[in-house]
Amino acid sequence: MSHIIISESAQSHFVKLLEQQPEGTNIRVFVVNPGTQSAECGVSYCPQDAIEASDTKYEFNGFLAYVDELSLPFLDDAEIDFVTDKMGSQLTLKAPNAKMRKVSDDATLLERVEYVIQTQVNPQLAGHGGHINLIEITEDGAAVIQFGGGCNGCSMVDVTLKDGIEKQLLEEFSGELTAVRDVTEHAAGEHSYY
Secondary structure, eight states, X not given: OOOEEEOHHHHHHHHHHHHTSOTTOEEEEEEESTTSTTOEEEEEEEOGGGOXXXXXXXXXXXXXXXXXXXXXXXXXXXXXXXXXXXXXXXXXXXXXXSSSOOOOTTSOHHHHHHHHIIIIIHHHHHTTTEEXXXXXXXXXXXXXXXXXXXXXXXTTHHHIIIIIIXXXXXXXXXXXXXXXXXXXXXXOOTXXXX
């Protein structure tokens, strides 16, 4: 069963919201576009007549949370919190596995590196409009990656690759990966963004 964390403050927030709903209403936690780069975690009201037989039920303090079968594997380690800051209060949803299913420990090195890229590296690059794809892992243990989006032909890319991504992947897979190389060597071609 997937592990979903709802903080104390988020639980009491849901209880307050549900008091204003018809009796028997609970909440539903779901993922839109699970397993893709545009995956988003969401929460909605779940009236009694919207509960499916295949749903998984989680019991929290004062309410139930339902998760549909499709979203379930992508909500592992999901965290829902209710944060109050200068801007006011807001619900924050973190679902580290929404974009990609969690890989098992005995998965191949390629699968595990791919998973780290999708869940850890690409979310960092997304802010710059870029992403990387894992092309292959060579016999001598080098991960060959390809930059896409805004990273292509960007002069910062060597710095990003060397300092950030390579270091992160080599630490994560110490003893397994020997290097991280870039397939394009960033020839600034016609497709570059200026």
